[in-house]
Amino acid sequence: MNRFAALLDRLVYEPGRNAKLRLMTDYFRHTPDPDRGYALAALTNALMFKEAKPGLIRGLVEERTDPVLFRMSYHYVGDLAETAALIWPTPHVSSPQVGGEALLGHNNPPSVPTIAEVVEALATTGKSELPARVASWLDALDETGRWALLKLITRELRVGVSARLAKTAVAQLGQIEPDEIELIWHGLEPPYENLFAWVEGRADKPESGNPAPFRPPMLAHPLEDEDMAKLNAADFVGEWKWDGIRLQAVAGISDHGLPARRIYSRTGEDVSAAFPDLVEALDFEAAIDGELLIVRNGRVQSFNVLQQRLNRKAVTAKLMSEFPAHLRVYDILTECDEDLRDLPFMQRRERLETLVARLNHPRIDLSPMVPFASWDDLAAARSDPAFVGAGLDADAIEGCMIKRADSPYLPGRPKGYWYKWKRDPYLVDAVMMYGQRGHGKRSSFYSDYTFGVWRDGPEGEELVPVGKAYHGFTDEELMKLDRYVRNHTVNHFGPVREVEYGKDRGLVLEVAFEGLQRSTRHKSGVAMRFPRINRIRWDKPPAEADRIETLEKILARGEKEIHPLKGQRTEGRQS
């Protein structure tokens, strides 16, 4: 555990990709099986144990420390594992030693567990014994070890390493392309002794065991204003950007001649079990790329309808009939044994059209192309999708995708091929009312801001909070905003500070958002979707910030229908 803890500790401070790779490769080279395999599983989030809940850790710490001090510390540090690791009272192991032997009647100091011991114990330890087990490990480890252990057992490593990067580090042990590991990955299991043996040239390549493997998807860059001028419209084709979840559907035939059908998330997680209605439709031998949508009576539903289909424990017949899953496809990666990823986009598109036509399944259809001759044409389509053929489906469109007609399908986010061009957001000028400490990277900066707009109150105009935003600004602006909150605090409430605001004092924030919904939870009666700080208006007097009527007007325009509230945005959507 100590070596693994040291690795995580180094990774946390290391900003460079290449240096991270070196650290991991070095660890894999010098750590024996099975420890390194479990470490790889931890870094790729492939461990099978049920993660320890934050509540368990809180409970353990609160038994040993003052819960109020623990809570204050947590608000300050902004990371549960780190807070617990720092605050954990170190047992004073002072068992008298005689000739190196502990005296009878005294407990031996707990020994530092290996990562393999931890993982194996977690898989076999019952729920009721788990807290005592974790506590004994925490007693045995030092601060860094405790931190790493808690990261491991809560499955929240967050050390800036993607599964892909960890696999690349393994590939660098030998002369192997990371994609080769990707293709056999789903047939492997921790602690991956056969994988390491192959990479180190001690054994043959492990059988893929998976006739329907995941391939890393190709991602798009946001289109910046200056891109437009540089790009030639004739080199590109357009598609709608669907407001759904990006999926990869793969179907193949196993070595035993059995069909295998899998649906993967953008990050390679196998989510087939959640969509049996869609799995059934994968009657082909190919890997296709598309967007998960809910389609009722031929009409694509909004994202908040789709959300109700997600993250359900049980996928019941009722759920499937109320929220029928649909795959709208836009690319094809392989067909039968042929890898199509090096073909130009338009050739892949033809193959995809042929496949979809042959399949002829109501749950799978093509994402249509959006024809345009100039960027102005496309801008017009983007501002009114319904008018250029999207019809009722316009509700589920959040902009356009722009793809080079000759682009190969490259894993990751290569530059110059695919762009996403989202609709323009709404803008409102609001006044900062509260600042709250952030978490993770922003720990202890006041990085989450609640803002309000003016309305008529019983004693004249007053500010009413309408939302909270925690991004949209640069690191440099964060420093300034943080300083602003600290220097203008009028009240503390735990991690929250109330800042001064009024007609002639306060800070105006230009807030961008995607839509509005009526809300009974918010004092103002409206909830913003995806709000972020667009600009900081250091120059603008708070009295000139917007009034609630501005938002009411947006609601009245029926924008709620087009852009319903989305709640938590996941990574999964097409991008």
Next chain:
Amino acid sequence: MALRSTDILTLTSQGLYCPLGDFHIDPVRPVQRALITHGHSDHARAGHKSVLATRETLLIMGERYGEGFAGTTQAAVLREDIRIKDVTVRFSPAGHVLGSAQIVLEAGGTRIVVSGDYKREQDPTCLPYEVVPCDVFITEATFGLPVFRHPDARSEVRKLLNSVALFPERTHIVGAYALGKAQRVIGMLREEGYGEPIYLHGAMESLTDLYKSEGIPLGDTPKVGSADRAQFAGAIVICPPTSIQDLWSRRFPDPVTCFASGWMRVRARARQRGVELPLVISDHADWDDLCRTIIETGAGEVWVTHGQEDALVHWCRPHGIAARPLHMLGYGDEAEEAEGAAA
């Protein structure tokens, strides 16, 4: 009958004020008469009519603000009583930086100690903290949360030396506050037997010279100046925290970014600053030392100033100590921004 503590000391918009003696302690704005605990810029400001502080603190203020930093100055001798109107004042070592002192106020049988910033750890560049028993103890709380438990600073200095040995081709750039921390790190490196020149950013030079002229052995500390950067392979360079991410630091061969501060205990803090080698070395008392010191003063009443006041106040109550936070503005508010001064 003993006076009430608030008759001796109150809070005004300028900071702590003693009505009986008509003076302020570490005022944040210019006043008639100021008593200064130590030379960090959030405590020691220029422009007061008269200043009473230790001789070293006066020297530091003169170095920072120039000779005319106050109308008149008076050097306080440690542990000697000074009568100011109706109150007796005494300066006592605080162990924070060179010249740092607690200020003891006595009137009508009540004793109040204003700690200023302090630490209990050993420091080769200043006198150790001395516990002064008192009725009311006014403590800082920069690291007033139980997550702040500073490791032995010597082990952190050894961590730096190990890294220097491991990467002899790289320059170790150590961010450290110009007053106190920089000299302490140099002094501790010397205690560990490091005899190589330790290079200084220009902003460190004059205060380091002042420490040396006070007889503190810091060895050879040349200025980086315009010297050829290639010669800094394997060297240790000390600079202000703001410089570790500057262009200034990139001129060195493949630098390792280090930062000596109590804040380095929290990983996210180190990451936010792009620190690769965090060194948990602090000139403030950590949580355990804050609590221990409160107990050792025997104070029945504790006022908690700048830092994490709420946690320390919460800790005091079950220990039978009346405690209240003083939300004073103008001091390193949680010391994060005004780090230039302290931590």
